[in-house]
Amino acid sequence: MISEKIERILPLVQKPGRYTGGELNSVVKNASEVDIRYAFCFPDTYEVGMSHLGIKILYSLVNAREDAWCERVFAPWVDMEEKMRENDILLYGLESGDPIKDFDLVGFTLQYEMSYSNVLNMLDLAGIPLRSADRRDLTPIVIAGGPCVCNAEPMADFFDIMLPGEGEEVTNDLIDLLKEHKAKGSTKQEFLFEAAKIKGVYVPSLYDIEYNDDNTVKAIKPLGTAPEKVEKRIVSDLDKVYFPETFIVPSVEIIHDRAVAEIFRGCIRGCRFCQAGYIYRPIREKQADTVNRNCKNICDSTGYDEVSLCSLSTSDYTNLEELLGKLLDWTEKDKVNIALPSLRADNFSKELSERLSSVRRSGLTFAPEAGTQRMRDVINKNITEEEILSAARKAFDGGWTSVKLYFMLGLPTETDEDIVAVAQLAQKVVEEFYHNPNKPKGKSVSVSISVAPFVPKPFTPFQWEAQNTKEELLRKQQLIISSLTSRKISLTRHNTEMSFLEGVFARGDRRLSAVIETAWRKGCKLDGWEECFRLDDWMQSFDDCGISPEFYANRERALDEILPWDHLDYGVTKSHLVREYNKAHNNETTPHCREKCAGCGANKLNGGECDALRESAACKKRQS
Amino acid sequence: MRCVRVLLAKRGRAKYTSHLDMQRCMMRAVRRARIELWYTEGFNPHPYVTFALPLPLGVESDGEPVDIRLEGDMTNEEVRDSLNETMPEGIEVVEVVDAVNKPGDIAFARYHIELYPKDGLADKISAALASGNLPAEKLGKAGRKKVTKQINVSELMGEYTVENKDDCVFIDIILAAGSQRNASPFILLEALSAATGESIEYKRITRKAILLANLKNF
Numbered sequence: 003m004i005s006e007k008i009e010r011i012l013p014l015v016q017k018p019g020r021y022t023g024g025e026l027n028s029v030v031k032n033a034s035e036v037d038i039r040y041a042f043c044f045p046d047t048y049e050v051g052m053s054h055l056g057i058k059i060l061y062s063l064v065n066a067r068e069d070a071w072c073e074r075v076f077a078p079w080v081d082m083e084e085k086m087r088e089n090d091i092l093l094y095g096l097e098s099g100d101p102i103k104d105f106d107l108v109g110f111t112l113q114y115e116m117s118y119s120n121v122l123n124m125l126d127l128a129g130i131p132l133r134s135a136d137r138r139d140l141t142p143i144v145i146a147g148g149p150c151v152c153n154a155e156p157m158a159d160f161f162d163i164m165l166p167g168e169g170e171e172v173t174n175d176l177i178d179l180l181k182e183h184k185a186k187g188s189t190k191q192e193f194l195f196e197a198a199k200i201k202g203v204y205v206p207s208l209y210d211i212e213y214n215d216d217n218t219v220k221a222i223k224p225l226g227t228a229p230e231k232v233e234k235r236i237v238s239d240l241d242k243v244y245f246p247e248t249f250i251v252p253s254v255e256i257i258h259d260r261a262v263a264e265i266f267r268g269c270i271r272g273c274r275f276c277q278a279g280y281i282y283r284p285i286r287e288k289q290a291d292t293v294n295r296n297c298k299n300i301c302d303s304t305g306y307d308e309v310s311l312c313s314l315s316t317s318d319y320t321n322l323e324e325l326l327g328k329l330l331d332w333t334e335k336d337k338v339n340i341a342l343p344s345l346r347a348d349n350f351s352k353e354l355s356e357r358l359s360s361v362r363r364s365g366l367t368f369a370p371e372a373g374t375q376r377m378r379d380v381i382n383k384n385i386t387e388e389e390i391l392s393a394a395r396k397a398f399d400g401g402w403t404s405v406k407l408y409f410m411l412g413l414p415t416e417t418d419e420d421i422v423a424v425a426q427l428a429q430k431v432v433e434e435f436y437h438n439p440n441k442p443k444g445k446s447v448s449v450s451i452s453v454a455p456f457v458p459k460p461f462t463p464f465q466w467e468a469q470n471t472k473e474e475l476l477r478k479q480q481l482i483i484s485s486l487t488s489r490k491i492s493l494t495r496h497n498t499e500m501s502f503l504e505g506v507f508a509r510g511d512r513r514l515s516a517v518i519e520t521a522w523r524k525g526c527k528l529d530g531w532e533e534c535f536r537l538d539d540w541m542q543s544f545d546d547c548g549i550s551p552e553f554y555a556n557r558e559r560a561l562d563e564i565l566p567w568d569h570l571d572y573g574v575t576k577s578h579l580v581r582e583y584n585k586a587h588n589n590e591t592t593p594h595c596r597e598k599c600a601g602c603g604a605n606k607l608n609g610g611e612c613d614a615l616r617e618s619a620a621c622k623k624r625q626s
Numbered sequence: 627m628r629c630v631r632v633l634l635a636k637r638g639r640a641k642y643t644s645h646l647d648m649q650r651c652m653m654r655a656v657r658r659a660r661i662e663l664w665y666t667e668g669f670n671p672h673p674y675v676t677f678a679l680p681l682p683l684g685v686e687s688d689g690e691p692v693d694i695r696l697e698g699d700m701t702n703e704e705v706r707d708s709l710n711e712t713m714p715e716g717i718e719v720v721e722v723v724d725a726v727n728k729p730g731d732i733a734f735a736r737y738h739i740e741l742y743p744k745d746g747l748a749d750k751i752s753a754a755l756a757s758g759n760l761p762a763e764k765l766g767k768a769g770r771k772k773v774t775k776q777i778n779v780s781e782l783m784g785e786y787t788v789e790n791k792d793d794c795v796f797i798d799i800i801l802a803a804g805s806q807r808n809a810s811p812f813i814l815l816e817a818l819s820a821a822t823g824e825s826i827e828y829k830r831i832t833r834k835a836i837l838l839a840n841l842k843n844f
């Protein structure tokens with residue numbers, strides 16, 4: 003429940019419903035009857051955080067335990083923070099209204115680098131010392147999960163524990179261990195050494211990093227019993243893993259306000275720029291029945307009228323047709339829309355298109371990512387211009403009049419020719435519309451293209467590449483604009499300054515912790531929001547700490563350089579990444595996993611199993 | 627198809643659910659309760675679930691009317707009970723009735739306002755309310771532009787009482803409501819703050835009833 007102190011400031015802030023809790027299906031327990039209190043913190047606003055599937059899964063998973071209570075915490079917007087600080091209100095859990103500094107576990111999910119300063123701000127608002135070393139007591143233990151943990155070294159000084167990989171099983175292991183050590187009255191250090199023995203638990207403070215004179219990493223040395231390499235944790239069988247029966251139904255509209263179910267993890271495509279495509283391997287699919295049941299449970303218990311299937315590439319799900327059939331059996335009757343994000347253009351079949359037209363049309367998106375075939379070969383986006391155009395044709399045939407195209411700018415080996423080709427490709431899509439005899443009558447076409455600066459990420463074949471400088475990116479953006487000839491095409495550009503900072507953190511090391519703290523002290527927070535982002539303060543902070551951000555973002559690394567994340571093992575081997583790097587520089591493609599296993603190595607995390615591997619073997623057998 | 631009027635009480639934290647969010651909340655509750663809705667015909671069928679009078683954010687209510695068009699043969703009591711099984715905290719169906727009056731007939735609403743106490747506040751407020759002149763600025767639109775209009779809240783209010791008890795000041799007041807002439811309790815408090823020279827902080831505001839021009843319940 004919220005205190006009168008909080009009640010009094012709520013009328014003074016925007017959208018107070020974000021700060022009250024009490025939503026349908028939120029879980030309230032008796033604090034005195036649980037052993038572990040867990041604050042699940044999303045370092046961004048309520049609307050963003052509540053849209054995230056991971057928080058829904060872990061929230062329900064922890065609350066399914068009788069001995070633990072998980073509550074939600076989000077970053078308050080600027081106005082709320084101001085009122086909280088004025089009135090000495092500490093950051094609290096939405097379920098109980100209790101300050102989270104008294105909780106046992108304070109867990110943040112790191113979904114994007116630009117949320118790092120929010121973590122510091124939230125810890126401070128909670129009255130929790132920022133640095134792990136300054137938190138002497140056993141609790142609260144401050145932990146991090148999420149994709150950024152594959153290299154969250156810039157945040158290493160602030161977290162006690164990071165959890166590389168999937169959270170479902172390791173969260174329970176960690177809660178069990180903490181409960182035991184709380185009962186025993188262990189010291190924090192004792193607990194951390196024990197925690198580091200759990201598979202998928204990384205304790206940053208148990209590693210010493212040495213640097214060369216040129217500022218590259220010289221050695222990463224584990225202390226005591228800490229393992230040399232920390233292997234990410236995965237869930238082996240997605241049909242058996244915990245999935246919530248229900249979601250919290252927010253009382254304030256959030257960004258993705260709908261039911262979501264996951265259909266598979268990993269990706270068969272191997273696009274070389276895509277971190278998600280590598281760090282979530284190996285491929286594991288859920289059966290159609292399981293997904294269908296998940297969707298139905300959530301819709302029935304929330305009243306949502308839309309269900310979305312979540313994966314990196316929906317159309318690569320082998321059971322998609324079967325699943326759609328099962329879903330449509332009840333969604334049509336219950337008037338529930340099916341949303342299929344991440345559909346790829348190249349296997350967007352006529353059948354699928356027809357089934358889709360029975361659900362809501364939201365417009366169509368394709369991601370060619372690059373303008374020329376050569377450039378697409380380099381990034382291993384195995385899709386031809388003809389495939390893109392024929393997919394657009396089909397879409398126009400089916401009555402669509404607006405198409406969104408996603409591209410990246412600043413890719414390795416990119417030339418001006420590749421950039422001009424982005425505009426030309428968009429133009430060809432426009433022409434496709436006018437050449438189509440079946441185009442919707444009396445309507446005009448709108449093609450919107452979005453160009454995002456490419457940011458090289460750890461655990462991808464491009465982890466060694468130099469990121470384009472802000473200046474280069476601005477020039478390239480201008481080049482696209484001046485190459486656009488049609489008014490039917492609109493362009494969305496991304497903030498190149500944000501991409502620069504994202505790039506610094508993505509491949510940064512732990513010396514950046516000092517910069518992040520300095521910038522936060524200068525007032526940097528909510529950096530992912532244009533209205534709050536202030537690069538000047540960040541640049542000043544780099545300067546104050548004597549650190550060059552360009553060293554991290556714009557420098558090409560040697561293939562044998564020790565990388566700050568080399569002690570983490572995400573399954574995909576470095577030798578595979580090197581192979582892919584070399585192929586990229588020879589304009590060579592790699593077939594997708596169902597055609598042929600590329601030997602990435604991730605299957606070893608799953609006892610040698612990979613769903614794509616099984617299928618490609620079965621496929622070969624059939625062919626012979 | 628038949629139209630029923632659901633009267634929703636909104637209390638506690640639920641008062642921070644905005645008008646738009648309440649519409650979503652109601653739609654979802656109806657779906658969870660598996661109440662069969664009537665849908666419009668045509669290419670893009672949609673149901674009819676309409677709140678008669680938006681409730682300002684932060685205000686509680688003893689009964690907000692929501693009109694719903696139904697199919698099937700659920701009785702009013704069944705509609706009430708099935709909704710109450712699935713409502714979020716603070717929102718409760720008080721009653722389901724057949725819709726008789728039209729939302730356009732709404733003329734007034736009665737509010738109960740609880741203020742944090744201050745010395746002499748009740749007397750100052752009584753004097754201000756009796757003065758017949760309570761100017762306030764109201765945000766409005768002229769075409770697309772936002773404009774501020776000067777209004778006199780005294781012309782938009784009816785009967786009232788002011789009470790000082792249990793360390794709190796209570797105002798019970800009828801204010802104009804509906805799409806033509808209306809005044810929110812917040813504009814009243816602003817006008818009172820200006821007139822009394824006090825910064826008035828409210829503890830709780832509740833809409834007690836929605837009234838027709840003849841002051842009968844809507």
Ligand code: SF4
Nearest residue numbers: 595599600601602612
């Ligand atoms: S093990 Fe083979 S099939 Fe599986 S993800 Fe790696 S490359 Fe693809």
